[in-house]
Structure formats: C-alpha cells, structure tokens
Amino acid sequence: MEKAESSALKEIWGNLVASPRRIYEAAFRSGAPKTDRTRSSFVFGNVFLHLHSVRTHIWSLKWSTTMGLGIISTAAFLITLVTGILLMFYYKPYPDVAYQSMKDIHFVVPTGRFIRNIHRWAANVMVVAVILHMARTFFTASYRKPREFNWLIGWGLLVTTLALSFTGYLLPWDQLAYWAITIGANIAQSPREITDALGITQYFDIGGLQRTILLGSDEVGAEALIRFYLLHVMILPLILVMLMAVHFWRIRKDGGIARPDDADEIVGNEAKSSYPVFTEQPEKTYHLAAIVKGRTPAVGSGPENTLPSMPHLFYAELGVLMLTTLICLALALISDAPLKEIANPLVPENPAKAPWYFLGLQEIVSFSAFTGGIGIPALVWIGLGLIPFLDREKEGTGRWLGGPGGRNLFLWSLLIGFGASVGIEAFAIYFGWLREWFPDIPQLAITVINPGTVLTAIYAAYSIYVVRKYGSTRAGAVALFTCFLCGFIVLTVVGTYFRGPNWEFYWTPSDWPGH
Amino acid sequence: MKKNKYLLLISSLGVFALLVYAAVSENFFKEWHSIQAGAKTSEGPLDVRLRQIINPSLGTTDRCVTCHIGMAPGETVVSDLKVAAPHPPVVHSPTEMGCTTCHSGQGLATEKLDAHGDVEFWPEPMLSAKYAYASCGTCHVPLEVPNSARLELARKTFERLDCYACHRLDGRGGTLRPSPSTGMEGPDLSHTGIKGFDANWYPAHLAKKEADTSGLWANSFGEVNDADRALLDQFLGLQMGAPLLIRAKAEYNSVGCTGCHVTGNFGGETGVDLSRVGEKDPNRLDYSAVEGEHTYQNWIAQHFRLPLSTVQGSQMPDLALSEPQIDLLTMYVLSLRRRSVPDIWLPKDRVRAMRFGAREFASDGETIFKAVCSSCHGADGKGVRYPGLPPYPSITNTEFLELASDDFIAATIKGGRPGRPMLAWGDRQNGFTAEEISAVVAYIRAIGGGIVPIPDTRPARWAAGDAKAGNRLFLANCAGCHGSMGEGGEGPALNNPGLLNAATDTFLFETIARGRSGTVMKGFRIPSPTRRALTDREIESVVTYLRSLGAKQKRPGG
Structure with a gap:
C-alpha cells in the first residue's frame, strides 16, 4: 500500500512538472507552428484565425489590391474598443x-x-x-456575385459605424456635443417638412416620433445621454462585432478577396520565391472544407500562387494593425480631442454643426430638411444596397476601375461630380435660392427643387447618359457612385470649413462676425 | 512579400517609441511635477502628488493647489518659487471655500493656461489681480452704499478724526495703544459692515474717556458732532474688507445706472438686468471695437467709452465718463455675479437684499437722485441731451421749482409718466417709500438753489377758455416741439395722463406764460422776434385745450 501511495504521489509530481508542456500541447495540438503543415492546422484549428483560409492567394496580398482598408477599419475598431473600455472606468453618463x-x-x-x-x-x-473601404470594393467591382451578400453586410457595417460615432459624439456633454446632437435629432425630425406641408403632422408625425425615439424626450437631456451611452458602449458594438464576424466569414466563404480571372498570369510565380514556400504535400484533405458549398480556396485548384496565411497574411494584417495604431497614437499626441464649455441648452452654438460626416447632409438640410435628412440619404442607402443586384456583369471584376469605361469614365465622372456640386453650391451661395427670390413660395416647392435635388438630378441624368453610351449598368454605377462621392466630399468640406453663424458662407472662420 | 514584414517591424517600433514618449511625458514632463519636486517642506522633500480642495456644497473641485502648493491644506512649504507661496491672510479660508469661488478660473484643470481659464472654451477666466475684489459679488451684496462724494466725505471724516490712531482698517492704522496696562489697541474695523458694530460706540467712548486717568484717552479722543457721527456710522456699515469694491459701487450709485438697469431687487427696466452680467462668457463677446487684449474687463471698459460701437443696437447713451470712473464701474460690473449658492453659504447682506428688499444704495436724497435720476436729468438736474435721443427735461430751473409743489414732484416720482422714459419709481415692487421720495424732492430743491414753491390759492382746475382757439394756438406755437397731439417730440409729452393728473391749471398756465429758463421753452407772455406775445386769455385757452387731451385718454387707475 505504501508503495502504491508513494507511486501515486510521484505520478502527481510528475504530472505537475509536465503540466506546462502539456498545457502548451493542449493549446497547440498539432505541434509548434513551425512548418507549413503545422501552421496550416494551427490556423484551421484556432477559432479566431480560422476566419482566414489557411492559404492566401498572392493577389490578395498585393498592397494595391485592398490597400489594407478593411484591416485599417478593423484595427481602428479594436483601438476604439480597448480605449473605450478604459474610458468607461471613469466616464459617468x-x-x-x-x-x-x-x-x-x-x-x-x-x-x-x-x-x-x-x-x-x-x-x-x-x-x-470604412468609407474608403467601401469605395475600394466598389471601384474593384468586388461586390459582384458571389459577394453580393457581403456587400450588404458591409453596408450594414457602414451604418453601424456612423451610428457608433454619432452616439459617442454626445457623451462629453459639452456645447459641441449638445448642439451637434440637437442638429442630428432635428435631421431625424425632417419628415415633418413633408407632413407639415401636407398639413397632416398632427395625425402622422413620423419625424417627431423619430426624434422622440432618438432622444427619449423632447430635448437633448439625461434621457438622451443614457440612451446614447447604452447604444454606444453595448448595443452598437455588439451589432458591429456580429456583423464583422459574418463579414469576415463571408470573405472566406466567397473565395477570398475578389481577383480577376487572369490573376494567376499577372502575379506570375512570385509565390515560389517567397519563404516559407509550399514544400509538403498536405497530410490530410480538409473533409469539412471540401463539402462546404460553393467555391473554397486551396482545395481542388491546387496550391499555385497561394501562400500560407501564416505567416504571410498575418504579417500583412498585423503590419496594418500596427500602422493604424501608429497613426492614431501620433494624431493623439499632436492634437487633443475637442472639449468645449459645458452643455448649455440656453446658449445655442452658432453655427451648430453636426459631426463632420453629416455636414454634407446638414448643408442640404439648410435648404430642405426633408431632402437632406431623409430624401437623399434614403436614396443613397437604397442605391448602395441595390448595386450588386443591378450590376450582373462580369467584366473587370477584381480590377481597379474594371469594366467598360475604365479610367476615362472615372476621370470624367470626377470632373462632373466635382464640377456640378461646386457649381450648384457657388450658385446657391451667390444668388440664393427660391426662398430668397420668392419669399412666399410653399415649402413643398423647395423640397422638390433645391440644390440637393438638382444635384441629384444632374448626377442621375449623367449616369443614364453613361449607361446608354457604354451599354453597361456597371459604367452607369461607376459614374453615379463617383459623382455622389464627389458631392459628399464637396458638401462636407463646405459644411465644415465655409459655413459660419446662421449657416452663412464665409471664406475663413476669421471672417465670422465678432472675431 | 517581405515588405509586410518590414511594415510590421517599423510600425511596431514606431508605436513602441510613441508609447514610451507618452509614458515619459505623462510621468515627468508635467509642470506641476517639477514645481512640487522643486519645493520642500520643513521636514524634507514634498510628496509629489495631485492635490485638490473639494467643497461639494459650493460645487468646487479646485486643483489649483497642485501647483500653488503653498496653499494646499496642511502643507508648510519652503520654496523660493513664487507659485508655491502661501496664500496671504484673508477672511475666507481657501481650504474651506476653495480657490475658484473667489478667483474664478478652471478648478478642475492641472495646467496653467487651462486652470487660469485663458483658453478658448472656458467661460470663467480668472479675475485679474486688479479686479480681484469683484469676486466678493459672487455671494455678497454691499448694501446702502452712498454716492461716491458722500463715501469720500465719510472716509475723510474717519481720517480727519484720526480713528486710525487706535483702530485698524484694511491693514492700516492702529499704531497708538491707549492703555499700556492692557496693551490693547482699538478693535479692527475692517469688517464692521459684515460683523456689525456697537451702535452706542460714541457714548461708550465718551465714558472711557471720562474714566481714563492715564491721559491717553483724553489725548486721543474728542467730541464728535452729529453730522460726523452719522458719516462714521455709515462708513462703518460699509466695511467688508473690500474698500475698492465699495468705491466701485459708490461710483455706480453716482452716475444714475439704476435709472435704467436692475441689479438685484431694484432698478429701471429700460436697460438690461445687470444682476449677473459679470458672469458673461468672454469668449462669446464681439471684440471688433475693443483694442488691446480680448478680456471681459477691456470689453466692459470699451462699452462704457463707446456703447453703441461695442454693442450693436445698444440704447445706452455715451455718459462721457472719465477713465478712473470707467475703471471703477468696470470693477463693479465684474462684481455682478450673483450665483445661486446654497442657503448655508448665503451671507446676511445677500439675504437682506434677496428676501427683505434691502436697498443697495443709501436712502438719502442725494444718493437716490444720483443713483437713479442723474443719468437722465443730469447731476445738476438741468436735464441731459444725448445724441439721437430726445432731451430729458430740466427739473431744477427756477420756474419749475416755483410752480411745482412738493406734492406735484413727489407724485411724478411716485407714478412716473406712463409710456415715457420716466418710470413709476414709487408704484413698483420694492419702490421708493414716501420718506425716500420726499428726501429726493428736498434734494432737488437744494440743488435748484433752495427755491420754494409759490403758494397756489386757485383751485386745481379753473381754466375755462375756448378749447378750439386753444387748439389753433397750440398747433401754431407748441406743436413744433410737443407734437401736434401733444404726444411729445423734442419737448416733453403733454398728453400724458401722469402729467395732466398731477399738474394744476396754474402750473400749466404759468409754465406757458413764463417758460423754463435754461431750456428752449421760452415764456409766451413775452414776445420774441418770431412771434407775438400770447394774452392771458389765449394761454388759458391753450390750457383748456390741453385738458381736453387728457379727457380723450383713459386715466390710469380711474
């Protein structure tokens, strides 16, 4: 008995001594990720890493393919997540x-x-x-079949990102926050312009309802703050993470980053010269992966022009993550986040400006609340969502500015996009608009005809012309998307830098009255 | 694919470098670190850490003492640094009340520029040392402050009677010790306005002088006449350790500001309510007319110099103030910061003003006239004409003082002229009492040369002329200044029910007949190069016509 007891104790001792090694083995079941094969199974066996395929096409690793924008967005999110949690320790909503x-x-x-x-x-x-990432996806026509659904997920991610940023805007509770959110809430209320014009606001006040739901009260106050806080720190991040998981998973399921059919010829045999190269035959086939529907990477098409995701893709991803961190840190050291006076409902900021990414809309809202608040945003959101279902063409997928028209069409669209938006803004600033010429004009007329709708009409007309000229939906989409991007930039810049008190035009803030 | 590797390497090194820099600057480069590291206590080096004074009931969290380490509670700091010096002795303990309660600034901040509030988005920058005592106005309301002439007279009396010999006042005096045996000097009088003083001080002093055998009292105290004693009492009632603020308020009570502006519980509504004007956010002001630094004090001073060009659309006239006057008034405006503070922090003077309607100006006729009336009627009562505004009438000319009975003047002060700039100074919340009004009437008579009214034996309404003829004469002779319906213009309104109710027919008749010397109103009984003299009958008709103007209007209250 004694001997048995002592040997059992010995065994425990032995197990204790061996436990660090065994913990390691338990974590890395296929051994240290030192060969391509063990690395592959490491990636495949890891819940986080297996969102990647084990091998990545060399086309996807080219900087020019994605410019790392998706990873930059993700990295920025991770940074806000970490810093946001730290801030929550001290912030009191x-x-x-x-x-x-x-x-x-x-x-x-x-x-x-x-x-x-x-x-x-x-x-x-x-x-x-996120905006640039969307533009990249669009201009490389990467939204096409089979990636339509992922485009829609990305569309949801854009909305969630803007919502996250907007809800965070209120939290400092300073004048900037307070009045920006007031403006934002007024934009949400903009359907009233239509219901007022039709005289049905008292029966059907959808604008007021939206505003009340957003603020939880008639004014921006404690209710709005706790609401925004909850959305900002819990609900929206959860939605974002879920959408991100689906987004990443779909990339893999949809066959990785979109690439042209002749991608293999373009990249040549670069993969062979990269280390570590694919040197071993796979020890097993990926049964699970093999039965997954649709295109799957690596299986069946052979290993040519692919590299093991570990380390090649991970170097790229980590590199972009660190670069994003570096940029954020540098900006954080150079420039302080604004914090104005404490929020004071009695002293309106003049001008009160929404967060910068909504200033384009605010610029249109200054002419017509409905057009800027609901009309154009709804049009843009619906249009963006429909793109992959309207454009069923094949030409140019995975190539920058691929498809009919190419670079020329893009440059023309830039010219028209900037020209029309700058032109209409300049016109409205120098000559005024309908209200200035006919003070008694019904608001409904301005809702229909204002710089926002006129600009949209010009863009739409140009796109229809392009569709007919090239006989291609894709060409029209490029024209329209480029134009809207230009319009967004121009209106945002005008709203940000050239609008002063009472939303008047000023060349510089130093021209504002009282300065 | 090596470039990804280099990207990772270089950006990681960059991140590392920035984090190291941030950590170092966080822990070593902060200004308050070096200040505290350079200071010592008597027992050795100072514990370098953040310090603050918190007063939840006043809502202050003041980290000023992190740099001004000598003022931190419980620290005895030895340092050559000016910033680490201890606070000079003051009435209120900084340890208890915090720093920003008096000095303003941003208590939460730990960096100089932010803490002193000289940044774009902080509405309460520190008061400059020059105007530091303006901060008393946050809680205190100096009460019953006379006009500056009387204040100066009282101060001179205090000095002339050499009260300084035994008493200290604001750090001055108290050199003579009346009794070597007790070795006590007279009590410090710096805060008698707050803490109160013995109303029987004079008999008490006399009794001591009688009882004293050493001769010190006999040498240092003499009899004080009643007028001087009244001045001394008033002077003592004003001492709150802030002589400059009292002088500033006396100046405010000397140039007629209250005639247009409310402060606290009383004032005219023509101008804006000034009760909290000292709290204005300097970042929200228009400095286009202000030379020099863009500070609130400079803005206020410029506003006194040129009201209209400083504030667009301002109705405030240019009062032609001297620079020393502007300086004092600026100080007073800065002191108008009557923040709501919890009851336990309310000083007695503020309670008296808020809850019991105590006057902020002394109730003697001179001070009331100067504080309320003088901006329109002039310090001499001869009327004022501001550019762009109709002239304000003279009330100290001989004819007016002879014709107007005391009751007439008192009624005018009490009920005003409805609809005209002359407000109802008695018929209002916290309005003048009958005694105050009669004091003002007496003062008006005094500056008018002591003219007494000619007794009027006729009934109040005797004129029975031809109103139609009176109308014709009025249009020909009076309408040019007084308006075709007597509604006023260059001259005062004559259809005003306030005037018509208070004025007797004799008053109107004699005014037309004799005119008002020193004004453009000439007597119509005497011919001028441009018109003939009016007969008494004609003047009576005009008076009858004027009465008919009153009948067309509803009399107030009746």
Missing part, C-alpha cells in the same frame, strides 16, 4: 457629471487625455477607412 468626468479624464486620470485622444482619432480613422 449623467448630464453635468459627465462633463466633469471628461475634465477629470483630461486633467487627472493618468494618460486619460492620451487615451481619449486615441479613442477620438481612431473613431475618425474608422469612419474614413
């Missing part, structure tokens, strides 16, 4: 107290100002990167 906690974060919390700056900048980087 109640009016006035919120502002004081911002001051505490700014002045007293160790590195609080730095963390907040990073959060703010990463959020802006994310908005920009």
